[in-house]
Amino acid sequence: MSYPVPLLRFGVIADPQYADLAPDPALNRYFRESLGRLAEAIEVFNGEELDFVVTLGDIIDRGFESFDDILPLYERSRHPAYFLLGNHDFAVSAGHLPDVARRVGLERTYYDLVFGQYRLVFLDGSDVSTFSAPLDDPRTALAKERLSALKAAGADNAQSWNGSLGEDQLSWLTAILAQADVKGEQVIVFNHYPVFPPNRHNMWDSECILEALSTSESFTAYFCGHNHDGDFGLFRGRPFITLKGMVDTPDDNAFSIVSIFTDRIEITGFGREESRVIALTETFSPLVPSR
Structure with missing residues (x-):
């Protein structure tokens, strides 16, 4: 049965990547423009009935002081604002690395929340990476091992800016999905990094994450950023949506409003972000994953 009003509705921002820096046309990054673009997005969100607003990481491009300029804009939001951390959020001095999560109000870098029948899962895709922890942290050594193995295998996503x-987090995710299956909840996953379709921006352990998600009846959809061009694919009937980066292009914004119904997801795109309607199947499709 489909309902005329969404059961969950939220605003999404990917990769504001603000810094007080001159543009980098070669990368199509216009760092200073993100303050105005974020303000515009929040103004649009404030005119809508939303459950929350989520920023999918890369709040800043670099420099711990950049948080001081961009975070106050979220105080204008009349909706709760939730954050994930991306690779650029850790482009700070070594002394500030332990402070990044707290600076954006996170007690934990991965967490979950419940909105009605929906369980929202916020992942930390930078958990084991070459940049998110001090050099002497065991996670950094493990990250170097994982990256080296992927490079030896010729993996396209063997990039130092992935994670x-x-x-512990993978076990936590598996347990959350199992609990949601038992409770009859629907799980929406948010992450900075994609895991599908295959792409050089994908997490190093994409296959493990896909396996965990695809064996859960409660898993409904996956939203991420990191790949500023955006992307989309279906894996066993479930949508994996990569949103376009706000920081890109000299003139155009990019953000969206997502409305989730029992039978579909409606994405209303603004600026470069495209609008789309995605049908939700009741059971996992046995078909081959498709783009």
Whole structure:
């Protein structure tokens, strides 16, 4: 049965990547423009009835002081604002690395929340990476091992600016999905990094994460950023949506409003972000994953 009003509705921002820097046309990054673009997005969100607003990481491009300029804009939001951390959020001095999560109000870098029948899962895709922890942290050594193995295998996503989940987080995710299956909840996953379709921006352990998600009846959809061009694919009937980066292009914004119904997801795109309607199947499709 489909309902005329969404059961969950939220605003999404990917990769504001603000810094007080001159543009980098070669990368199509216009760092200073993100303050105005974020303000515009929040103004649009404030005119809508939303459950929350989520920023999918890369709040800043670099420099711990950049948080001081961009975070106050979220105080204008009349909706709760939730954050994930991306690779650029850790482009700070070594002394500030332990402070990044707290600076954006996170007690934990991965967490979950419940909105009605929906369980929202916020992942930390930088958990095991070459940049998110001090050099002498065991996670950094593990990250170097994982990256080296991927490079030896010729993996397209063997990039130093990607990351992976630690064993504790992967176990936590598996347990959350199992609990949601028992409770009859629907799980929406948010992450900075994609895991599908295959792409050089994907997490190092994409296959492990896909396996965990695809064996859960409660898993409904996956939203991420990191790949500023955006992407989309279906894996066993479930949508994996990569949103376009706000920081890109000299003139155009990019953000969206997502409305989730029992039978579909409606994405209303603004600026470069495209609008789309995605049908939700009741059971996992046995078909081959498709783009």
